[in-house]
Amino acid sequence: MLVVGGGATGAGVARDAAMRGLRTVLVERGALASGTTAKFHGQLHSGARYAVRDPVSARECVRESAILRRIGPACIEETGGVFVLLPGDDPGYPGRFLPACRAAGVAVEELDPAAIPEREPGLTRHVVRAFAVPDGTLDSVRLVRACAASATASGARILTGRSVTGLRLDAGRVVGATLEDGTSVEAEVVVNAAGAWAAGVAAMAGCRVPARLSKGVMVAVAGRLVHAVVSRCRLPADGDILVPLGGSTIMGTTDAPVKDPDDGVADDAAVRAMLAAGDELVPGYSSAGSIRTWAAVRPLVGDVGGPASASSPSEGRQVSRSHRVIDHGEHDGVAGLITITGGKATTFRLMAEEAVDAVCVALGSPRPCRTAREELPAEGGLDFAR
Numbered sequence: 263m264l265v266v267g268g269g270a271t272g273a274g275v276a277r278d279a280a281m282r283g284l285r286t287v288l289v290e291r292g293a294l295a296s297g298t299t300a301k302f303h304g305q306l307h308s309g310a311r312y313a314v315r316d317p318v319s320a321r322e323c324v325r326e327s328a329i330l331r332r333i334g335p336a337c338i339e340e341t342g343g344v345f346v347l348l349p350g351d352d353p354g355y356p357g358r359f360l361p362a363c364r365a366a367g368v369a370v371e372e373l374d375p376a377a378i379p380e381r382e383p384g385l386t387r388h389v390v391r392a393f394a395v396p397d398g399t400l401d402s403v404r405l406v407r408a409c410a411a412s413a414t415a416s417g418a419r420i421l422t423g424r425s426v427t428g429l430r431l432d433a434g435r436v437v438g439a440t441l442e443d444g445t446s447v448e449a450e451v452v453v454n455a456a457g458a459w460a461a462g463v464a465a466m467a468g469c470r471v472p473a474r475l476s477k478g479v480m481v482a483v484a485g486r487l488v489h490a491v492v493s494r495c496r497l498p499a500d501g502d503i504l505v506p507l508g509g510s511t512i513m514g515t516t517d518a519p520v521k522d523p524d525d526g527v528a529d530d531a532a533v534r535a536m537l538a539a540g541d542e543l544v545p546g547y548s549s550a551g552s553i554r555t556w557a558a559v560r561p562l563v564g565d566v567g568g569p570a571s572a573s574s575p576s577e578g579r580q581v582s583r584s585h586r587v588i589d590h591g592e593h594d595g596v597a598g599l600i601t602i603t604g605g606k607a608t609t610f611r612l613m614a615e616e617a618v619d620a621v622c623v624a625l626g627s628p629r630p631c632r633t634a635r636e637e638l639p640a641e642g643g644l645d646f647a648r
């Protein structure tokens with residue numbers, strides 16, 4: 263089988279498929295993890311963020327973050343997470359948040375606000391209520407390298423720096439792909455794991471991916487101004503999470519509809535809004551040090567559900583952050599092509615498992631998934647064939 267895209271999802275698919283004994287080739291147009299995976303916010307989700315509005319995603323995060331802690335501890339920093347209610351936030355929200363976290367299986371504990379200054383000296387002194395959850399941070403590039411190393415150890419080939427420019431069809435089914443240098447790759451099944459670019463890849467076979475694209479802007483300042491991942495205790499909205507990652511503190515993010523998956527512009531208004539949101543949580547955030555700004559695009563494939571919040575009335579915030587496997591044989595009448603899209607870096611392994619399950623169904627060859635049980639290599643190399 264051929265996997266298009268070498269982000270977290272594609273690398274996870276290649277690892278899973280190769281471990282199930284499928285002859286696998288992954289083609290990535292840039293370097294591994296050079297798409298959204300390298301530009302995300304950095305959070306390993308406990309599920310708490312989604313518990314109230316998107317319980318399916320919350321339960322997926324609970325399960326997958328536990329698996330990732332087991333198979334890939336070297337990719338995770340156990341920062342912990344704190345949700346804080348500030349003056350002006352809906353005081354009724356914790357009454358929904360606590361039971362929703364417990365129902366989803368998120369380990370949540372209410373903290374004494376008086377203890378917050380000692381725990382998080384950089385945070386505003388105006389915390390009204392606070393809750394500890396097992397959020398963490400994820401080194402996504404290391405994760406992708408580890409998956410790629412595991413995939414190649416199981417026999418997969420990984421080709422970087424080469425675009426898939428066409429999908430080859432024969433009698434209504436996809437039978438392989440053409441790369442930009444004219445090389446042909448034959449495959450019984452192609453898995454489209456091209457993230458925000460998935461619609462363009464599917465279109466090469468005349469197929470559709472019903473996803474909307476949404477851009478998120480992030481801002482990083484130098485220094486770790488919080489110890490834990492700090493989130494606002496409210497319905498998911500713009501600018502409500504601070505992530506301490508490496509030597510920086512990242513505030514994000516936004517949710518703006520875009521048409522172009524390459525729209526990586528962090529516009530001034532969004533950057534200003536993120537800096538102001540950072541100041542609300544950590545006074546002085548915006549003047550803390552050198553500032554880096556960037557944007558990444560997410561494909562949204564979930565259903566719209568749940569209420570909008572006052573601080574973020576956009577419809578995009580109401581779309582489930584879950585993922586979707588599309589068998590284009592059923593969807594568009596073109597067999598041999600499966601798209602896996604949406605989701606989160608936190609749930610990449612589950613996404614890969616479901617995609618490879620669909621491949622096995624298409625091949626009429628059921629093979630059990632082993633990726634939740636076998637540890638990832640602690641170090642993945644950088645040298646993948648070009």
Ligand SMILES: Cc1cc2nc3c(=O)[nH]c(=O)nc-3n(C[C@H](O)[C@H](O)[C@H](O)COP(=O)(O)OP(=O)(O)OC[C@H]3O[C@@H](n4cnc5c(N)ncnc54)[C@H](O)[C@@H]3O)c2cc1C
Pocket residue numbers: 266267268269270271272289290291292293294295296297298299300301302303304305306307424425426427455456457458459463476477478479515557558559560603604605606607608609
């Ligand atoms: C703003 C933002 C913040 C986020 N924050 C978090 C977070 O904190 N925690 C979390 O768990 N998740 C987060 N996510 C989600 C997470 O980043 C994504 O779910 C995940 O990284 C997507 O991985 P992917 O492999 O599906 O896509 P990508 O990483 O984009 O990989 C797709 C790859 O396909 C390649 N490609 C495209 N076209 C072709 C072609 N024709 N030929 C060959 N290769 C091709 C691209 O180069 C790219 O490398 C965030 C997303 C966004 C947008």
